[in-house]
Amino acid sequence: MGSFLARARRVRAVVVMAVCTLAAAVALPAAPAQAAAHDPVLFVHGVWTDGPTTWTDMIADFEREGWDPASLQMMNYNTAQSLEDSAAEVVDEVAALRARTGAAKVDIVAHSMGAPMVRWYLKFLGGTQYVDDFVSIAGGNHGGIGTEFCAPVQPSCQDMLMYSPFLQALNSGDETPGPTTYTALWSSCDEFLNPDSTALLDGADNIWAGCLGHVTMVNWPQNFVRTENAVA
Template sequence: MRTRISSWLLAATVAVATVAVAPTPAHAAAYTPSSNPILFVHGWNSSATTWNTMIGRFQTDGWPSSRLRAFSYNTSQSNATTAQQVSQEIDRLLAGTGATKVDVVTHSMGGLSSRYYLKNLGGGSKVDRWVSLGGPNHGTSSANLCFSTACTEMRVGSTFLATLNSGDETPGVPAYGTWRSNCDGVINPVDSTVLAGAANVLSGCVAHNSLQNDATIYAQVRDFVNP
């Protein structure tokens, strides 16, 4: 699995470096019957609608709407509680499509609940590929400005993150991919998103709330989940 990730990361790095002269073809990794359904998990103070643009692009590339699911949740609650909802949503998606595994694409704090699910709730056997767009995987100073349970968990050095990141940061058989930008503006430090054992991609200058809408990032994510 690590070899597969390393090969993909090399390709992604080259793509980022050359995007101005050789953009990714619009249908480089179009849907096939073997493509996994995808669950999208939004971040703090957001909702399922944040995925409308990306879901629309997946549909344009052939994914049936029945295999693309986003859901909303209470972003003030503990990420451990949200992880239970992630588990339920994945089970619904598997039951509704007949698939054996899903891919999970997350933005910001959505990466924490889904990682909790993978590590602590048996999710590793149900997820093939996992994506974090601007995730506070090692905390962000921006979380010092809000005071809900979820915000406390996102702070640098929190007990929640220390436990989540203990041992293997990318456990099990899923392939992990992260995307970060030096223009993020919300995840501080930017390299908080990086996970040991993942394909870690530094994108162009993209603001935090535009990561899930950027066309270049979409093409890279699509190719990552559907190699």
Template sequence: MRKSAGLLSSLCAVLAMVVVAPSPAQAAERDPVIFVHGYKGGAWNWNDMIADFKADGWSGGRLFAMSYDITKSNKTIAAQLRTLVDSVRAQTGAAKVDIVAHSMGSLNSRWYLKFLGGTSYVDQWVSLGGPNHGTNLTPICSWLITSCAEMAPDSSFLHDLNAGDETPGGVRYQTYWSHCDEFINPDESTILSGATNTNVGCIEHAWLLVSDPVSVKVRTFLKS
């Protein structure tokens, strides 16, 4: 009898795991995710985080890392992002996508949301160390690169982007910022009115891309 009870208990435990574990079909129903790099970055910036997403059940066919020319205006990059979103939706059949952006990628993706119709096609948006209200480090590059000049706190680009509603539409907005971010000054520049804003502690700017705790927070947010 004890042996039979033990077998029954083991069988119930296995069945419970089968019921709880997400099926491939359930994982495939998650929104496709588009990762947008920052200034002087590239699609490769997201290799570690994309690996985390795959390990957590996302299909590789629903994870897309964007590359763009940083010498272009963030407005031009936003238009390229719109084209990519349309392409991803066509490929996957998804009605909406999620966007995870690092640094300057927060600005061009916000421009897409606010001015290029993106709020109709984006479900959730995440900013990692985004200079959403500018950074005082832009004098080192703004004389040469348009996109860099647009990150200056007093730029006309940021004036237009932050005028009125900073988090428009029905999109869920989440920002993560660090009080040890050496490139976003002041650190609180990332914070947006209407978003859920989270201080992740002392993490340097580039390390936001590869931090395990940050990756967990991003995935938890997108699954919620």
């Protein structure tokens, strides 16, 4: 009899422990979900009279949305030199950003003249293996930028003329090569681009931003949202 009671007590203890363990497991709060890691972003300015400060407001917007400031990098370059020379500098900028952050790939956001320059890097300098997403904002992708905005003798200005050898080579064949995803934001009131459709890219997600000026395109709040969505 005593042996039977002892066994019953042991069985009951085991059952109680199992029930308590199950209840504790159910009561434990779920582990917080880890925020999705973002690719680092390289910002490339355009406009001959402009510079990296083009991106001050947009980068502040990214930081406000929780992006790591260390992953947001502005590029500077000599806007008078040929766009092929500038594209070669993108190689080093991307390599430096990847090395600093440990990321396998980066995203690139470019404005105006910076867009075709980055596209040269993507198409001819192996960039598509290192760039996940590319966003062109008011990019002069097919020329049409008036020479009144730069000295006609500057190589970059010559490259941006419609039907220049640079643009003919860039736009021959696939305009959006490789596994990189392409987004092009364009305005129907861009005073720098003529025609406005020069900003579009075959194979890209072409998004009309409304009637905005060339420089305003960078700082327009909705364009930040569109850009963040494109690189998220």
